[in-house]
Amino acid sequence: MSNRYSPARKAAVDLLGLVLNDAKRLGEAASKLNELAPADRAAALRLAADTLRGLERADRLLKPHLRKAPAGRVMNILRLGAVELATGGAAHGVVNDCVNIAAAGKRTAGMRGLINAVLRKLAAEAPEKWQVLRVPRLPKWLRGPLVDAWGSDAVTAMEAAHFSGAPLDISAKHDPAAVAEALGGTLLPTGTIRLMDAGQVTALPGFEAGDWWVQDAAAAMPARLLGDVRGQSVLDLCAAPGGKTLQLAAAGAEVTALDLSAARLARVEENLSRTGLRAKLVEGDALEHSGQYDAVLLDAPCSATGTIRRHPDLPHIQLGEKIGALIELQAAMLAHAITLVKPGGRLVFATCSLLPDEGECHIEDMLAVHPELALLKPESAGIEATWLAPDGGLRLRPDYWSDKGGMDGFYMAALQKA
Numbered sequence: 001m002s003n004r005y006s007p008a009r010k011a012a013v014d015l016l017g018l019v020l021n022d023a024k025r026l027g028e029a030a031s032k033l034n035e036l037a038p039a040d041r042a043a044a045l046r047l048a049a050d051t052l053r054g055l056e057r058a059d060r061l062l063k064p065h066l067r068k069a070p071a072g073r074v075m076n077i078l079r080l081g082a083v084e085l086a087t088g089g090a091a092h093g094v095v096n097d098c099v100n101i102a103a104a105g106k107r108t109a110g111m112r113g114l115i116n117a118v119l120r121k122l123a124a125e126a127p128e129k130w131q132v133l134r135v136p137r138l139p140k141w142l143r144g145p146l147v148d149a150w151g152s153d154a155v156t157a158m159e160a161a162h163f164s165g166a167p168l169d170i171s172a173k174h175d176p177a178a179v180a181e182a183l184g185g186t187l188l189p190t191g192t193i194r195l196m197d198a199g200q201v202t203a204l205p206g207f208e209a210g211d212w213w214v215q216d217a218a219a220a221m222p223a224r225l226l227g228d229v230r231g232q233s234v235l236d237l238c239a240a241p242g243g244k245t246l247q248l249a250a251a252g253a254e255v256t257a258l259d260l261s262a263a264r265l266a267r268v269e270e271n272l273s274r275t276g277l278r279a280k281l282v283e284g285d286a287l288e289h290s291g292q293y294d295a296v297l298l299d300a301p302c303s304a305t306g307t308i309r310r311h312p313d314l315p316h317i318q319l320g321e322k323i324g325a326l327i328e329l330q331a332a333m334l335a336h337a338i339t340l341v342k343p344g345g346r347l348v349f350a351t352c353s354l355l356p357d358e359g360e361c362h363i364e365d366m367l368a369v370h371p372e373l374a375l376l377k378p379e380s381a382g383i384e385a386t387w388l389a390p391d392g393g394l395r396l397r398p399d400y401w402s403d404k405g406g407m408d409g410f411y412m413a414a415l416q417k418a
């Protein structure tokens with residue numbers, strides 16, 4: 001047996017450790033993979049994401065073969081191996097690599113015999129057992145509040161959407177139908193272009209030319225709720241990396257794109273430059289910004305629990321108390337954002353969260369203390385009646401459009417100032 005292993009598998013095990021043992025976000029952890037070739041980096045991220053999506057199933061497959069769960073890294077090697085073996089990975093390569101990754105570490109080398117024995121058993125039984133295991137559930141810290149909000153059938157459907165992952169969604173600068181045709185994608189009823197099996201994004205036609213940008217179908221809705229913004233001054237208060245800024249600029253608005261993070265604002269600049277669109281960039285705190293605009297878009301920082309399809313690391317990182325602080329920040333931002341809207345102007349508030357405390361509740365609170373605000377009916381192509389929230393906003397969920405590949409979870413509401 002050779003003692004070599006695929007750098008992508010080894011990096012995937014490292015990533016799992018950073019997420020599961022050190023509570024790092026997968027994206028943040030992946031920034032440490034710069035020494036890998038781009039293809040290995042992409043493969044490592046895919047393997048880590050697949051393992052995180054299937055973690056509950058992997059643990060259920062492994063349990064009968066372990067007297068007690070081994071230490072973190074050994075367990076992560078086993079989990080990665082279990083998921084690969086269950087989902088079509090070539091047994092010889094997967095088992096050899098997992099054993100060799102263990103052999104290369106001082107603390108794990110002593111466990112290579114166990115890894116070899118367990119994974120060889122799983123190679124035979126895992127593919128069949130995998131199919132009948134239940135869809136992985138969200139952890140209790142998140143499942144409890146979601147069941148309270150949406151009911152257990154809805155949460156089960158959301159979990160199925162999370163487990164399926166997400167297709168690649170694209171917003172076109174000008175002509176969605178033409179971009180859909182050029183990319184061989186589907187044009188969704190809301191105007192987003194969807195590719196089920198995209199491959200490398202930067203290699204797709206029209207990327208270099210800046211004809212489009214990647215943006216989930218749900219994430220494309222808040223800017224649309226602002227209606228016709230041609231020639232209007234629009235403030236995008238939490239703008240980076242800039243998907244909504246690009247939409248507003250493409251729709252002809254005079255956009256001011258503000259963000260607290262200089263590093264993230266640099267991504268807005270890159271995206272504007274690639275697409276040839278224009279916006280005024282401001283590095284600053286939304287809570288301190290002043291001015292008067294025809295329209296304001298507040299896409300506030302949130303738990304991002306609506307994006308679990310694409311970020312399977314999220315449920316495994318206890319957000320706990322952080323969510324309380326985010327809810328307070330969102331309320332303060334919303335209260336300030338409304339002061340930046342001219343009389344007669346509009347504000348759209350949005351969060352990519354599944355928790356009503358980060359969405360519906362803010363609008364309810366706001367309307368209770370601001371009689372000068374009116375909720376506008378969400379109007380844009382493709383909106384389905386089931387998406388309309390009882391409060392009058394728009395509630396999008398990952399289990400919607402399940403026949404089309406789902407969408408991110410989002411809440412958004414459009415307000416008008418008298």
Ligand SMILES: C[S@@+](CC[C@H](N)C(=O)[O-])C[C@H]1O[C@@H](n2cnc3c(N)ncnc32)[C@H](O)[C@@H]1O
Nearest residue numbers: 238239240241242243244259260261285286299
């Ligand atoms: C949900 S993301 C925005 C996504 C963006 N609207 C888009 O469509 O690409 C939230 C953003 O809020 C920014 N942010 C957090 N606190 C802020 C603050 N106090 N002032 C301004 N921006 C802030 C973060 O840096 C982050 O880029």
